[in-house]
Ligand SMILES: [Zn+2]
């Protein structure tokens with residue numbers, strides 16, 4: 001599997017992806033908003049985009065579908081429940097479905113509601129797994145829920161699916177929000193030395209050559225995976241004493257998500 005992260009350089013800081021089969025040159029485009037750039041990259045690499053997958057229905061993820069389909073005839077794949085929200089879906093997928101790219105690449109569909117209620121993450125079946133996480137999981141952060149999502153669903157997705165991914169899983173999110181998210185982590189957990197070091201190491205990073213984190217790193221720097229960390233809990237309960245001394249993971253997650261909305 002070859003992964004090409006395409007930085008769009010737009011105000012929303014979107015990452016688009018091309019995933020190619022090294023044997024056939026067939027490629028899957030994930031959320032190819034900047035379709036011209038995606039087509040140009042595929043062209044330069046000698047790849048043919050045969051499929052497009054939308055992680056979810058928001059316009060900054062689906063806006064390039066038409067352009068890619070027109071240029072390549074690529075089939076459009078999205079969550080089966082997104083059929084009324086995304087035009088011209090050729091294949092609706094659900095949890096456990098496999099998206100095959102060329103001969104060698106297989107990606108498993110995870111049904112990951114929260115950011116919206118028809119959100120798909122793709123998990124590669126490779127020696128080192130990769131998660132294409134759309135707007136569900138960001139580097140050091142979690143997606144918001146205010147455009148058709150639900151925070152309780154997002155918590156369940158983190159708790160029952162993302163949390164269980166192997167430490168070596170690489171994270172490929174739909175946006176570059178690394179620095180803002182690290183700042184939120186440090187606001188909640190000022191003694192997080194790993195987040196602080198990452199902040200200083202990457203504060204001037206070029207998003208077209210962005211850091212790709214692993215799940216092991218996310219467990220260290222992403223507050224939404226650190227729900228029982230003593231500092232996270234203490235900072236929160238000092239500010240919101242009504243939560244009691246030992247709030248459960250769900251209560252912590254929901255409060256963090258709420259705080260992040262206005263942070
Ligand atoms: Zn979105």
Ligand SMILES: [Zn+2]
Nearest residue numbers: 058060135174
């Ligand atoms: Zn987005």
